[in-house]
Ligand code: FES
């Protein structure tokens with residue numbers, strides 16, 4: 001690792017580390033305000049039940065309790081329901097019914113967190129349990145109980161039908177295809193489980209009318225606007241501060257009922273109110289991800305040329321449709337499911353349904369459901385290879401898009417910006433020693449080795465950096481991001497951006513972008529983010545959009561400053577602007593490089609007494625809003641090697657090779673770190689992470705004892721490689737990487753395990769491939785991973 | 791109940807409720823918010839501190855159980871303005887992203903190096919296997935601890 005600071009892109013230590021390694025980060029629960037009270041939420045023990053009565057008198061009588069807020073209290077304020085990011089509504093505190101286990105029913109405000117919890121025990125709620133919908137496949141049955149009877153005239157659990165691609169063309173190809181393979185698969189419900197849970201500290205100042213909310217949100221500006229819309233508070237009187245965040249991964253995008261309760265609690269008591277959820281609350285009620293029941297089909301020639309792909313999806317959205325995604329796309333970007341292959345035609349149909357589970361859907365580094373899309377196509381490729389008796393690497397190589405096909409328009413209308421896929425796969429195979437691995441596997445099989453070796457591949461294409469205004473908005477808010485740069489008289493700079501880091505290291509990488517464009521040291525650039533009073537508007541950090549959108553804004557705003565600096569330099573040097581040329585950090589006279597001025601000298605002059613040309617305002621400040629012309633399309637090739645013990649079903653990940661192409665890398669150290677984290681996610685999802693329910697809707701993964709996450713001993717030492725294909729339309733050629741590995745890796749792990757199980761004639765088994773599920777599969781017994789079955 | 795706990799070499803005497811968790815005592819009573827909290831079931835290790843030089847999950851202990859003991863938190867790793875090699879290693883090798891698991895990871899790493907100054911990769915993985923990190927995929931945490939092992943001039947083996 002290098003320790004010197006580059007004047008722009010390159011490896012450098014993170015600026016934010018200095019506080020974190022000393023324990024001086026400031027996460028929301030670290031913020032203490034004088035007179036602060038603590039909130040706690042009473043939650044439903046039932047998946048579906050009518051609320052007959054709520055008696056809070058004993059709780060209110062407990063010494064130290066300052067307020068007890070119920071759905072009825074909120075209804076009086078018009079706040080019992082709030083809009084979701086998918087234009088549905090969600091109960092803040094239940095009034096009529098509870099619709100999932102863990103749903104918010106009442107909120108206690110007390111002097112300390114222990115008393116608040118004590119008071120929860122004293123609230124009496126009379127419930128009338130109702131039949132529930134837990135298996136999404138029964139949601140549309142005639143006899144299914146109607147979950148959302150709060151919606152006018154709602155008589156079923158249907159949310160939407162959506163399709164993309166060319167149905168007729170796809171059907172025609174399927175009809176005459178030599179080979180057709182179909183596979184049911186479930187991408188089970190998982191939860192991002194950042195190490196820091198969600199919470200909020202609300203402080204309403206009655207005198208000034210100003211509301212300040214500290215909250216670990218990935219989208220502080222969107223939160224501010226939504227609070228203004230929901231609570232009817234004037235937007236300029238709301239300040240959202242997103243302090244250091246202990247991981248987000250998409251789980252900290254939306255507004256949760258607890259946040260609204262903390263705000264109401266502060267308004268009611270006149271004191272700051274902090275609410276922090278515990279881990280069970282986090283796993284039971286905050287946004288889940290996936291829950292896609294998919295039937296995929298692939299059509300090909302006998303020699304392995306893929307011609308068409310189609311899929312039907314049943315999407316379980318939980319009790320309220322709260323997925324955070326661009327309005328036009330109720331299934332997110334799932335329709336990028338033709339993946340990295342040259343496929344003539346494709347068609348998908350997605351049906352969304354309500355169930356008695358927590359709301360959410362896109363909350364786990366999925367780039368708006370591209371995880372599901374990549375998993376689908378990459379599993380189908382392996383299923384096809386299985387049926388054709390072909391090597392999965394050979395099948396992929398044969399069908400990958402070629403470099404000369406870019407820019408490429410996919411059968412469902414995506415415009416892939418750039419790529420050289422075969423080169424990336426070839427590099428991964430070379431790093432893995434693919435042929436040697438296959439030889440080892442053949443030898444072990446021939447020798448009857450008990451331990452089963454498996455090799456799995458996946459190739460993914462992501463579509464990130466949402467997104468162009470004309471196609472993408474969330475609740476009417478366009479998905480652009482702002483940046484503001486001030487260069488002080490001494491040449492030191494402050495960049496203010498609308499996105500917010502949850503560990504991605506923006507304070508470092510964004511300083512590097514300014515440094516690269518302005519030719520100053522990143523040490524001379526401070527990055528301000530996460531405070532709506534201090535930063536320009538923008539939609540925040542999720543779906544790998546910080547670098548593609550905010551990063552572009554940072555580059556463009558710096559170029560504006562550089563252009564202004566050129567005019568100032570021309571006045572200083574008494575030459576026409578056109579006679580100046582830029583070398584990093586300096587404008588100088590063309591053909592006379594000694595005659596010039598550094599950006600620091602120009603900064604001082606711009607604030608000083610030099611006579612400026614007509615129309616040049618002086619100072620080196622600029623603002624910019626970046627509206628991306630297209631998404632960016634990072635991609636990569638992953639290879640996983642596993643050993644499976646057939647007697648116990650235990651899977652050991654022996655090696656994992658990941659070659660990522662995310663375009664230009666601003667700080668390769670940070671890029672690699674993000675990939676490492678995503679690869680661990682892939683192992684977690686493929687092998688252990690699962691939110692299952694019993695038939696009564698009891699959550700079976702509501703703690704870290706049951707919802708298993710990978711530790712250091714389950715993860716191998718990651719082997720990374722890179723190719724660099726810059727994005728042609730992004731100002732610095734970067735594509736974004738935060739979610740790539742989470743999107744691409746689960747399929748590689750699953751493909752590896754199923755490759756190991758091939759001698760047993762097993763073509764597919766659903767995630768998570770826990771020891772018991774692998775063992776069941778080997779025994780030929782059915783596995784249902786989403787429901788508790790014995 | 792009145793307790794006296796020595797935290798980072800400084801004694802603190804406080805009146806506490808018997809049920810107060812040590813993690814809350816450190817955070818809320820003493821304002822040492824570098825120790826984090828991340829789960830209800832002693833699985834995550836965000837709360838790890840050292841009690842008498844041994845890593846302990848401070849959410850599994852009551853404050854009163856720490857009476858008379860020595861606690862080291864992340865705030866106590868830096869000595870006389872000099873960072874612990876473990877802290878330097880985490881910066882050098884990008885051993886942290888969001889930083890939430892980092893204090894606990896570093897305190898376990900310090901204990902490991904005190905007892906095994908030259909651990910190999912699997913010993914490091916084993917040592918931190920009771921703690922979760924959701925960001926780094928552990929690779930760079932392992933490298934950070936190795937870095938610290940390689941950059942400790944006079945390894946102090948605790949008695
Ligand atoms: S807070 Fe999770 S182990 Fe202590």
Ligand code: FES
Nearest residue numbers: 887891923924925
């Ligand atoms: S750095 Fe985020 S949990 Fe470890």
